[in-house]
Every structure is written in structure tokens, then in C-alpha cells.
Amino acid sequence: MANPIVLYGAPMSLFTGKVRSYLRKQGIPFDERMPGSPRCKEQVFPEIKRRVVPVVELPDGRFIQDSVDIIDHFEAQPARRFSVYPSDPAQRLTALILDLFGSEGLFKVAMHFRWSFPEENNAFLEREFGDHIVPGADQATVLSIAEAGMEPMRKYLPLMGVSADSAPLIEAQYNDVLALLDEHFSAYPYLLGGLPTVADYGLFAPLYAHCGRDPYPSALMKSKAQRVYRWLERMQAPDRDMPEFGEYEESLFGDDAIPDTVCRLMALVAEDFLPELQQTVAVINHHLDAMPADVAGQCVTAKPHIKMLDAMRYRFRGEMLDGMVVPYRLTMLQRITDFYGQLPQGDQTRVAAFFRPLGLEPILTLTANRRVERKDHIEVWGEAN
Ligand SMILES: N[C@@H](CCC(=O)N[C@@H](CS)C(=O)NCC(=O)O)C(=O)O
Known part of the structure; x- marks a missing residue:
């Protein structure tokens, strides 16, 4: 029998949850091991050049790091059960934006509710x-x-602006996200209908590992947003796990539909997260101005395990907060701008008109002066834009 797929991760790890739930829903068998296991310390971390999870070890011994790369690896396999990337342009962009917001934009919420x-x-x-x-x-x-x-x-x-002063703003954001999602999951099993997409996996990351498991935020979730809690359970189930929806069809919304609750969540993303992304791009551009022209291929930070290039200040709910400039975020932003950029003109016009009233049109073309790529498990500078 072939070696099983091994997932190196941990129950309380934000990004491991994303991958674990994906593998379960796709019916892909795997065995999970913790970062402290001998093979992880001795083989895995040296090979991927830093101590970070999740890492997947394939039956042929190859390692894949990064939750996006892991999901995309299995997404490319012909035997997968269903794709987590919608084909309709507006639904695809919605899913990519919510994946970015969940994976990177709710960090303050996750960290505050875990550590405060x-x-x-x-x-x-x-x-x-x-x-x-x-x-x-x-x-x-x-x-x-x-x-x-x-x-x-x-x-x-x-470093990420979590303090006694910002706590009420962060707590208000958690309440707003829970209220919107509870309304949404009262009507639909997943963000875009009867199957999970990367929108669900991105949002699942902080809402499960931190907010859905740690005692304080999970008690809030259970008391205020039972449907969100049920979605967390559904996301990890190998079966449909949607009995409250009766015979709900396992497919995405037809006619390219995006319900009002998702639109309101995206308006929240525009308000709460777009300024942070715009400031990230501005500071990275400032750094790029001072870098030599032949920087392509070099690690984006001083060392692979350092994820922060610089500190920044950015606007969040009317206040200025400290934040971290994380070049990795560009890789997730590029999935959005690359997809938008290759659309035929007619589709571009149509989706720009859809995102404009939500305040998210700028994200479709928000690019830094140089790309960030992933190479040999780390982030390196790519070609100039
Ligand atoms: N972009 C990476 C992020 C991975 C990540 O930050 N993992 C956390 C655990 S959830 C970690 O290992 N952190 C260790 C550290 O930053 O030192 C992914 O999507 O896999």
C-alpha cells in the first residue's frame, strides 16, 4: 500500500484547519502529525526552510507548504470530488476576495480573542x-x-495593532462578521450555495481554529451565531452534514447569483480590510524603490521565517492602528488581480460594475510594482509589474 498523505499541523493552527477540512470534504485520506514529531523537526522544517505549518507530505516524499499551494495541488488532481474555485467570474472573484479576507484580514480578531x-x-x-x-x-x-x-x-x-484601545473595534468586527454569517448560514449551507469554495476555506481558518475552539470566542459564537457554529461542523464533515437544509442541492448558486448577505460581507471587507491592503502595497512599493533592479528570485524578507517586511500604520474603523507589512499577502492579492486581468473586456466591465457599489472595485487592480512569487516553499520577489 502507498504511504498515506501526512499533514503536519495542529488543532489550534489557523492554516492547518483550512487544509484539514479541505482534505476531509474531498475524501482524501491523511494522517496528521504535530510540529514536535521527530520527522517534522528533523526532515520537514529543514527542507521547507522554516518552522511553519501546515505542510503536506505526499506519498512520493515531496513536501508542500502553504495552505493555498496545498489546496491547489489537490485541486489539480483529476480524482477530486468537486472544484473549490467557482467558474463564474463574479463568484470566482468573490471567493478569492473572501479567501484573502479570511486568511489574512481577520488576524486581529483571531489573535485578540485567543490572547486577550x-x-x-x-x-x-x-x-x-x-x-x-x-x-x-x-x-x-x-x-x-x-x-x-x-x-x-x-x-x-x-505589531498587529491589538491593544486595549483597539479591542472594542476588533470585538465589534467579530460581532458584525458573526451576525452577517449567521444570517447567511440560516438560509444557505455555504457562502456560495450547496458546496464549499475557497471563500469558505479562507473564512473557516480564523473562525475555526481560534474563534470556534478557544473557550472565550467560541462561547460567544455558540450563544450569538449558532448557524456559524454549525457551518464549522459542516466544513469538517466528510458527508453533506446539512440536515437543517433538507434536500439542498450540492452545487453552487445558479445564474451566477451572489446573495445579499455575501454582498454585505464584501462591503465590510472594503471598509475594514481594503485600507490595510492598500497601505501594504504602498509600503512595499516604497521598499522596492530602494532595491536593486535584479532583486527577482531573492527572499522577500531578511530570512524565510520572518514574514514581516516593515511596520505600518493603517486605518481601521475610524482609528489609525499599527500593522505588519507582510509580502505574502501579495500572493493572495495577485490571485484576484491576475484573474480579473485575464478576463475578456465584457466580463471585466460586468464584474467591475458589480464590485463598485460594494467599495471593492479598487481591489481588482491593486498591484505592487513587483510581484511576489512562491519558490521552493518561500516567498521571493518576482518580475516587475
Ligand atoms: N501562508 C501560510 C501561513 C502559515 C502559518 O502562518 N502558520 C502558522 C500556524 S497557523 C505557523 O506555523 N506559525 C509559526 C510562526 O509564524 O512562527 C499558509 O497559508 O500555510
């Missing part, structure tokens, strides 16, 4: 973080090592 409520969360997190470093160890060892995994994560909070 230690009284409620810490007993849970200590075991989670201890286990992922020393899987299989006795409980005393697990608990004694936990802080070594937790402390580096807490250090991100000030």
Missing part, C-alpha cells in the same frame, strides 16, 4: 501549545513546555 482573555483561555491553550511541541509526552512535561510556544505568538499582538 487568559483567564478564560489559558488552561485550554497551555495543553494545545504544549502538545504541539512535545506530542506524546506526559502532562507535566506538556504543561512545562507550553509557554515556549505561547510567548512568541503573544508578541505579535502589538
Whole structure:
């Protein structure tokens, strides 16, 4: 029998959840191992050049890092159950935008609700973080090592603008997202109908690993947004898991439809996240101005494990917050601008008219002066735009 696919990750990891739920829904068998397992420490991390999960090891021994690359690898297999990329242009762009927003734009929500409520969360997190470093160890060892995994994560909070001042804004964003999604999932099983797309996988990442599991935010979700909680369960089920929808068809909305709840969520993305993306592009362009012309192929930051190029200030819900300039985000933004750029003129006009009133037309053409590509598991500068 062929070696099984191995997923290196952990239950509390935001990006592992995205991949795990994708593999389950596609009926792809896999075995999960934690970052502290010997093979992960000794083979996987040296090969991918940093300590990061998720990583998938294929039966032939190849490694794939990055949740997007992993999903795209399986997406390209002829035996997959269904595609997670809608073919209609407006639905495709909607899915790509919500994937970016979920994967990168709800970071503040995820980190605030994990780390700002230690009284409620810490007993849970200590075991989670201890286990992922020393899987299989006795409980005393697990608990004694936990802080070594937790402390580096807490250090991100000030860098990403999470503070006592911004807490009410971040909490309001969580409430708004939950309310919108609860309304949506009261009517539909997934964002774009009866099957999950990358929109669902992107949003699932923070809403599951942090908000759906950690004690404090998950209690809020269960009490305020039961339908969102049910969607989290559905996203991980290998079967349909939509009994509350009766005979709901397992297909995307017909006639290229995008319901009002999704439109309102995208208007929230425009308001809450577009300024952060625009500032990211502006600061990256500023750095590029000072770089030599032959920078293509070089790592985008000082070292592969450093994800931040610079610090920035950006507008969030009427206030100026500190933020991290993360070049990786351009790779997810390029999926949107590349798809829009290759559309025939007529489709471009049609989708631009759709996104304009939502405030999202600028994202369709928001490009930095140079591309960011992924090569040998890390982000490198690509060609000039
Ligand atoms: N873009 C990557 C992000 C992976 C990532 O940030 N993983 C987190 C866990 S959810 C991690 O391993 N962080 C370790 C660190 O940043 O030091 C992906 O989509 O896979």
C-alpha cells in the first residue's frame, strides 16, 4: 500500500484547519502529525526552510507548504470530488476576495480573542501549545513546555495593532462578521450555495481554529451565531452534514447569483480590510524603490521565517492602528488581480460594475510594482509589474 498523505499541523493552527477540512470534504485520506514529531523537526522544517505549518507530505516524499499551494495541488488532481474555485467570474472573484479576507484580514480578531482573555483561555491553550511541541509526552512535561510556544505568538499582538484601545473595534468586527454569517448560514449551507469554495476555506481558518475552539470566542459564537457554529461542523464533515437544509442541492448558486448577505460581507471587507491592503502595497512599493533592479528570485524578507517586511500604520474603523507589512499577502492579492486581468473586456466591465457599489472595485487592480512569487516553499520577489 502507498504511504498515506501526512499533514503536519495542529488543532489550534489557523492554516492547518483550512487544509484539514479541505482534505476531509474531498475524501482524501491523511494522517496528521504535530510540529514536535521527530520527522517534522528533523526532515520537514529543514527542507521547507522554516518552522511553519501546515505542510503536506505526499506519498512520493515531496513536501508542500502553504495552505493555498496545498489546496491547489489537490485541486489539480483529476480524482477530486468537486472544484473549490467557482467558474463564474463574479463568484470566482468573490471567493478569492473572501479567501484573502479570511486568511489574512481577520488576524486581529483571531489573535485578540485567543490572547486577550487568559483567564478564560489559558488552561485550554497551555495543553494545545504544549502538545504541539512535545506530542506524546506526559502532562507535566506538556504543561512545562507550553509557554515556549505561547510567548512568541503573544508578541505579535502589538505589531498587529491589538491593544486595549483597539479591542472594542476588533470585538465589534467579530460581532458584525458573526451576525452577517449567521444570517447567511440560516438560509444557505455555504457562502456560495450547496458546496464549499475557497471563500469558505479562507473564512473557516480564523473562525475555526481560534474563534470556534478557544473557550472565550467560541462561547460567544455558540450563544450569538449558532448557524456559524454549525457551518464549522459542516466544513469538517466528510458527508453533506446539512440536515437543517433538507434536500439542498450540492452545487453552487445558479445564474451566477451572489446573495445579499455575501454582498454585505464584501462591503465590510472594503471598509475594514481594503485600507490595510492598500497601505501594504504602498509600503512595499516604497521598499522596492530602494532595491536593486535584479532583486527577482531573492527572499522577500531578511530570512524565510520572518514574514514581516516593515511596520505600518493603517486605518481601521475610524482609528489609525499599527500593522505588519507582510509580502505574502501579495500572493493572495495577485490571485484576484491576475484573474480579473485575464478576463475578456465584457466580463471585466460586468464584474467591475458589480464590485463598485460594494467599495471593492479598487481591489481588482491593486498591484505592487513587483510581484511576489512562491519558490521552493518561500516567498521571493518576482518580475516587475
Ligand atoms: N501562508 C501560510 C501561513 C502559515 C502559518 O502562518 N502558520 C502558522 C500556524 S497557523 C505557523 O506555523 N506559525 C509559526 C510562526 O509564524 O512562527 C499558509 O497559508 O500555510
